[in-house]
Amino acid sequence: MIASRRVLLAALAAVVAACGGCAVVQPWERGTLAKPSMATVQPPHETAQKLRTYNAKEGGAAATGVGGGGCGCN
Amino acid sequence: MEALRVVRWRVSALAAVGAIAAATSAWPLARGEAAPPCTAPRLDGGRTISVADYRGKVVYLDFWASWCAPCRESFPFMNGLQRDLAGKGLEIIAISVDKNEEDARRFLAGHPAQFALGLDTAAACPAAYQLPGMPTSFLIDRAGVIRAVHAGFRSGDAAEIRRQVLEALERH
Numbered sequence: 749m750i751a752s753r754r755v756l757l758a759a760l761a762a763v764v765a766a767c768g769g770c771a772v773v774q775p776w777e778r779g780t781l782a783k784p785s786m787a788t789v790q791p792p793h794e795t796a797q798k799l800r801t802y803n804a805k806e807g808g809a810a811a812t813g814v815g816g817g818g819c820g821c822n
Numbered sequence: 823m824e825a826l827r828v829v830r831w832r833v834s835a836l837a838a839v840g841a842i843a844a845a846t847s848a849w850p851l852a853r854g855e856a857a858p859p860c861t862a863p864r865l866d867g868g869r870t871i872s873v874a875d876y877r878g879k880v881v882y883l884d885f886w887a888s889w890c891a892p893c894r895e896s897f898p899f900m901n902g903l904q905r906d907l908a909g910k911g912l913e914i915i916a917i918s919v920d921k922n923e924e925d926a927r928r929f930l931a932g933h934p935a936q937f938a939l940g941l942d943t944a945a946a947c948p949a950a951y952q953l954p955g956m957p958t959s960f961l962i963d964r965a966g967v968i969r970a971v972h973a974g975f976r977s978g979d980a981a982e983i984r985r986q987v988l989e990a991l992e993r994h
Contacts, residue, residue, distance in 0.1 A: 753831070775955045776919040776948035782889035 850954040853969055857883070857962045860947040862917050862940035865926060871940040873962070876913050880990045881962040884916040885948055888929035890956045896975040897933040903987060904937045910991050914938065919948050919956070959983070963990050 773781065784791065790798075851858070860883075861872040873883060884900060886893040897916075904914050914937035920926040926941055942948065951960065954973040961970040961983075970986045972979060 756831075774945075774948070775953050775958075776885065776887070776945055778956065779887060779889045779919075779921055779925075 850952040850958075850973075851960070851968055851971065853971060855968050857881075857960065857966050857968050858950040860917075860942075860950055862942035862947055865918065865923075865930070865939035865941045866935075871915060871917070871938055873915065874966075876915070876962075877966050878964050879911055879913045880964060880987065882912060882914045882959060882987060883951075883962060884914065884957060884959040885919055885951070885953055886916055886957045887919050888925040889920075892975040893929075893957050894933055895977055896957055896959075897935055899975070899977075899980050899983075901934075901936050903984065907987060907991065912987060912991060915940065917942050917947055919945055961986055961990055963993065 780786065789795075857873055859872070859874050861870050861874075863869070864871050873881065882900070882903065884896065886896065900914050900916065903912065908914075916935060916937055917940040918926040918929075919942060920929075921943055923941055923943070930939070940947075951958070954971075957975055959972045959975075960968050961972075963969045969990050970983075972983060
Protein backbone atom coordinates (compact mmCIF):
# COMPACT_ATOMS: atom_id res chain seq x y z
CA MET A 749 0.00 0.00 0.00
CA ILE A 750 2.80 2.41 0.99
CA ALA A 751 4.72 1.56 -2.19
CA SER A 752 1.72 2.12 -4.43
CA ARG A 753 1.07 5.45 -2.71
CA ARG A 754 4.63 6.49 -3.42
CA VAL A 755 4.16 5.58 -7.08
CA LEU A 756 0.95 7.62 -7.21
CA LEU A 757 2.63 10.55 -5.49
CA ALA A 758 5.51 10.39 -7.98
CA ALA A 759 3.04 10.27 -10.88
CA LEU A 760 1.15 13.28 -9.52
CA ALA A 761 4.41 15.17 -9.04
CA ALA A 762 5.35 14.37 -12.63
CA VAL A 763 2.00 15.67 -13.88
CA VAL A 764 2.36 18.89 -11.84
CA ALA A 765 5.93 19.37 -13.12
CA ALA A 766 4.81 18.78 -16.72
CA CYS A 767 2.10 21.42 -16.36
CA GLY A 768 4.85 24.02 -16.01
CA GLY A 769 5.73 23.40 -19.65
CA CYS A 770 2.20 24.12 -20.85
CA ALA A 771 1.26 27.59 -21.98
CA VAL A 772 -2.24 28.81 -22.57
CA VAL A 773 -2.39 30.67 -25.89
CA GLN A 774 -4.99 33.34 -25.30
CA PRO A 775 -7.52 34.13 -28.05
CA TRP A 776 -5.85 37.50 -28.74
CA GLU A 777 -2.43 35.85 -29.13
CA ARG A 778 -3.37 33.61 -32.02
CA GLY A 779 -2.09 35.84 -34.81
CA THR A 780 0.87 33.59 -35.54
CA LEU A 781 -1.28 30.49 -35.44
CA ALA A 782 -3.61 32.11 -37.97
CA LYS A 783 -0.87 32.45 -40.62
CA PRO A 784 -1.42 30.33 -43.76
CA SER A 785 1.91 28.55 -43.16
CA MET A 786 0.53 27.22 -39.86
CA ALA A 787 -2.35 25.39 -41.53
CA THR A 788 -2.33 21.64 -41.02
CA VAL A 789 -3.62 21.16 -44.55
CA GLN A 790 -1.73 22.69 -47.45
CA PRO A 791 -3.46 25.23 -49.67
CA PRO A 792 -5.73 23.52 -52.26
CA HIS A 793 -3.85 24.80 -55.33
CA GLU A 794 -0.56 23.52 -53.93
CA THR A 795 -2.08 20.13 -53.15
CA ALA A 796 -3.55 19.93 -56.68
CA GLN A 797 -0.19 20.70 -58.27
CA LYS A 798 1.63 18.11 -56.18
CA LEU A 799 -1.03 15.53 -57.02
CA ARG A 800 -0.66 16.32 -60.71
CA THR A 801 3.10 15.78 -60.54
CA TYR A 802 2.63 12.57 -58.59
CA ASN A 803 0.07 11.26 -61.06
CA ALA A 804 2.45 11.99 -63.95
CA LYS A 805 5.30 10.15 -62.19
CA GLU A 806 3.06 7.18 -61.54
CA GLY A 807 1.97 7.14 -65.16
CA GLY A 808 -1.75 7.53 -64.65
CA ALA A 809 -4.46 9.75 -63.24
CA ALA A 810 -5.75 9.26 -59.69
CA ALA A 811 -2.61 7.36 -58.73
CA THR A 812 -3.26 8.11 -55.08
CA GLY A 813 -6.60 6.51 -54.70
CA VAL A 814 -8.92 4.94 -57.21
CA GLY A 815 -9.32 1.21 -56.76
CA GLY A 816 -8.79 -0.84 -59.89
CA GLY A 817 -9.37 -4.34 -61.15
CA GLY A 818 -5.75 -5.04 -61.91
CA CYS A 819 -6.08 -4.67 -65.66
CA GLY A 820 -3.37 -2.02 -65.82
CA CYS A 821 -5.63 0.30 -67.74
CA ASN A 822 -6.22 3.14 -65.25
CA MET B 823 -9.60 3.75 8.75
CA GLU B 824 -7.75 2.68 5.64
CA ALA B 825 -10.78 3.56 3.50
CA LEU B 826 -10.88 7.03 5.03
CA ARG B 827 -7.23 7.58 4.17
CA VAL B 828 -7.84 6.53 0.57
CA VAL B 829 -10.76 8.95 0.33
CA ARG B 830 -8.69 11.75 1.83
CA TRP B 831 -5.89 10.98 -0.65
CA ARG B 832 -8.27 11.07 -3.58
CA VAL B 833 -9.83 14.35 -2.44
CA SER B 834 -6.43 16.01 -2.13
CA ALA B 835 -5.40 14.71 -5.58
CA LEU B 836 -8.61 16.15 -7.07
CA ALA B 837 -8.00 19.45 -5.31
CA ALA B 838 -4.48 19.59 -6.80
CA VAL B 839 -5.83 19.02 -10.32
CA GLY B 840 -8.53 21.65 -9.73
CA ALA B 841 -5.95 24.17 -8.53
CA ILE B 842 -3.88 23.59 -11.68
CA ALA B 843 -6.96 24.05 -13.88
CA ALA B 844 -7.93 27.25 -12.05
CA ALA B 845 -4.40 28.66 -12.34
CA THR B 846 -4.26 28.20 -16.10
CA SER B 847 -7.64 29.72 -16.91
CA ALA B 848 -9.28 33.04 -16.11
CA TRP B 849 -12.90 34.01 -16.17
CA PRO B 850 -13.93 36.48 -18.85
CA LEU B 851 -15.75 39.59 -17.71
CA ALA B 852 -19.52 39.24 -17.54
CA ARG B 853 -22.43 41.66 -17.68
CA GLY B 854 -22.96 43.65 -14.54
CA GLU B 855 -19.24 44.02 -13.86
CA ALA B 856 -17.44 47.35 -14.02
CA ALA B 857 -15.52 47.91 -17.26
CA PRO B 858 -11.79 47.84 -16.41
CA PRO B 859 -9.70 50.86 -17.35
CA CYS B 860 -7.98 50.44 -20.70
CA THR B 861 -5.75 52.83 -22.61
CA ALA B 862 -4.17 52.20 -26.01
CA PRO B 863 -2.38 54.25 -28.67
CA ARG B 864 -4.70 55.51 -31.41
CA LEU B 865 -4.53 54.24 -34.96
CA ASP B 866 -6.51 57.10 -36.46
CA GLY B 867 -4.61 60.17 -35.34
CA GLY B 868 -4.39 61.55 -31.82
CA ARG B 869 -2.32 60.02 -29.08
CA THR B 870 -4.20 57.57 -26.91
CA ILE B 871 -7.69 56.26 -26.52
CA SER B 872 -9.04 55.46 -23.07
CA VAL B 873 -12.31 53.78 -22.17
CA ALA B 874 -12.54 55.85 -18.96
CA ASP B 875 -12.72 59.08 -21.02
CA TYR B 876 -16.09 57.94 -22.38
CA ARG B 877 -17.86 57.77 -19.01
CA GLY B 878 -21.36 59.19 -19.42
CA LYS B 879 -21.69 57.72 -22.91
CA VAL B 880 -22.75 54.31 -24.15
CA VAL B 881 -19.63 52.59 -25.50
CA TYR B 882 -19.43 49.67 -27.88
CA LEU B 883 -15.88 48.38 -27.29
CA ASP B 884 -14.71 45.91 -29.92
CA PHE B 885 -11.45 43.93 -30.00
CA TRP B 886 -10.32 42.94 -33.49
CA ALA B 887 -7.27 41.72 -35.41
CA SER B 888 -6.13 41.66 -39.04
CA TRP B 889 -5.97 37.84 -38.88
CA CYS B 890 -9.50 37.48 -37.48
CA ALA B 891 -11.86 36.35 -40.23
CA PRO B 892 -15.21 37.32 -38.58
CA CYS B 893 -13.84 40.86 -38.06
CA ARG B 894 -14.26 41.41 -41.80
CA GLU B 895 -18.00 41.06 -41.24
CA SER B 896 -18.19 43.03 -38.01
CA PHE B 897 -16.60 46.17 -39.48
CA PRO B 898 -19.44 46.98 -41.92
CA PHE B 899 -21.90 46.28 -39.08
CA MET B 900 -20.09 48.69 -36.75
CA ASN B 901 -19.98 51.33 -39.50
CA GLY B 902 -23.77 50.96 -39.72
CA LEU B 903 -24.13 51.35 -35.93
CA GLN B 904 -21.93 54.45 -36.03
CA ARG B 905 -23.94 55.93 -38.90
CA ASP B 906 -27.33 55.32 -37.26
CA LEU B 907 -26.65 55.78 -33.56
CA ALA B 908 -23.65 58.11 -33.09
CA GLY B 909 -26.14 61.00 -32.98
CA LYS B 910 -27.95 59.32 -30.07
CA GLY B 911 -24.81 59.11 -27.93
CA LEU B 912 -23.18 55.84 -28.98
CA GLU B 913 -19.38 55.71 -29.14
CA ILE B 914 -17.67 52.84 -30.92
CA ILE B 915 -14.09 52.03 -29.98
CA ALA B 916 -12.35 49.26 -31.91
CA ILE B 917 -9.01 48.15 -30.52
CA SER B 918 -6.71 45.99 -32.60
CA VAL B 919 -4.71 43.27 -30.84
CA ASP B 920 -2.28 42.95 -33.76
CA LYS B 921 1.40 42.72 -32.87
CA ASN B 922 2.36 44.57 -36.01
CA GLU B 923 0.94 48.00 -36.87
CA GLU B 924 1.41 47.38 -40.61
CA ASP B 925 -0.91 44.34 -40.45
CA ALA B 926 -3.62 46.44 -38.78
CA ARG B 927 -3.23 49.24 -41.34
CA ARG B 928 -3.41 46.79 -44.25
CA PHE B 929 -6.67 45.40 -42.83
CA LEU B 930 -8.08 48.92 -42.48
CA ALA B 931 -7.16 49.73 -46.08
CA GLY B 932 -9.47 46.90 -47.18
CA HIS B 933 -12.07 47.41 -44.46
CA PRO B 934 -12.44 51.14 -43.82
CA ALA B 935 -13.75 52.15 -40.39
CA GLN B 936 -15.75 55.23 -39.47
CA PHE B 937 -15.23 54.86 -35.72
CA ALA B 938 -12.45 55.34 -33.14
CA LEU B 939 -9.52 52.97 -33.59
CA GLY B 940 -6.79 51.87 -31.19
CA LEU B 941 -3.86 49.49 -31.41
CA ASP B 942 -2.74 47.62 -28.31
CA THR B 943 0.41 45.74 -29.33
CA ALA B 944 1.24 45.19 -25.65
CA ALA B 945 -2.11 43.39 -25.23
CA ALA B 946 -2.87 45.09 -21.91
CA CYS B 947 -6.52 45.77 -22.79
CA PRO B 948 -7.38 42.25 -24.04
CA ALA B 949 -5.74 40.83 -20.92
CA ALA B 950 -7.74 43.19 -18.69
CA TYR B 951 -10.99 42.21 -20.43
CA GLN B 952 -10.07 38.49 -20.65
CA LEU B 953 -11.47 38.03 -24.14
CA PRO B 954 -13.12 34.64 -24.55
CA GLY B 955 -12.56 34.69 -28.33
CA MET B 956 -11.86 36.89 -31.35
CA PRO B 957 -13.51 39.20 -31.99
CA THR B 958 -15.19 40.12 -28.70
CA SER B 959 -17.28 43.20 -28.08
CA PHE B 960 -18.43 44.76 -24.83
CA LEU B 961 -21.41 47.07 -24.49
CA ILE B 962 -20.65 49.50 -21.68
CA ASP B 963 -23.38 51.75 -20.28
CA ARG B 964 -23.12 55.38 -19.16
CA ALA B 965 -22.14 54.34 -15.63
CA GLY B 966 -19.21 52.26 -16.92
CA VAL B 967 -20.91 48.92 -16.31
CA ILE B 968 -20.74 46.10 -18.87
CA ARG B 969 -24.24 45.45 -20.24
CA ALA B 970 -23.46 42.76 -22.82
CA VAL B 971 -20.56 40.63 -24.03
CA HIS B 972 -20.43 39.19 -27.53
CA ALA B 973 -17.78 36.61 -28.33
CA GLY B 974 -17.30 36.04 -32.05
CA PHE B 975 -19.38 37.68 -34.75
CA ARG B 976 -21.95 36.13 -37.08
CA SER B 977 -24.18 38.18 -39.35
CA GLY B 978 -27.15 36.78 -37.41
CA ASP B 979 -25.89 38.52 -34.25
CA ALA B 980 -26.37 41.97 -35.76
CA ALA B 981 -30.06 42.42 -34.87
CA GLU B 982 -29.56 41.31 -31.26
CA ILE B 983 -26.53 43.56 -30.73
CA ARG B 984 -28.39 46.54 -32.22
CA ARG B 985 -31.35 45.87 -29.92
CA GLN B 986 -29.05 45.78 -26.86
CA VAL B 987 -27.31 49.00 -27.94
CA LEU B 988 -30.68 50.76 -28.37
CA GLU B 989 -31.80 49.52 -24.95
CA ALA B 990 -28.62 50.88 -23.34
CA LEU B 991 -29.07 54.22 -25.10
CA GLU B 992 -32.65 54.55 -23.90
CA ARG B 993 -32.00 53.50 -20.34
CA HIS B 994 -30.75 56.85 -18.99
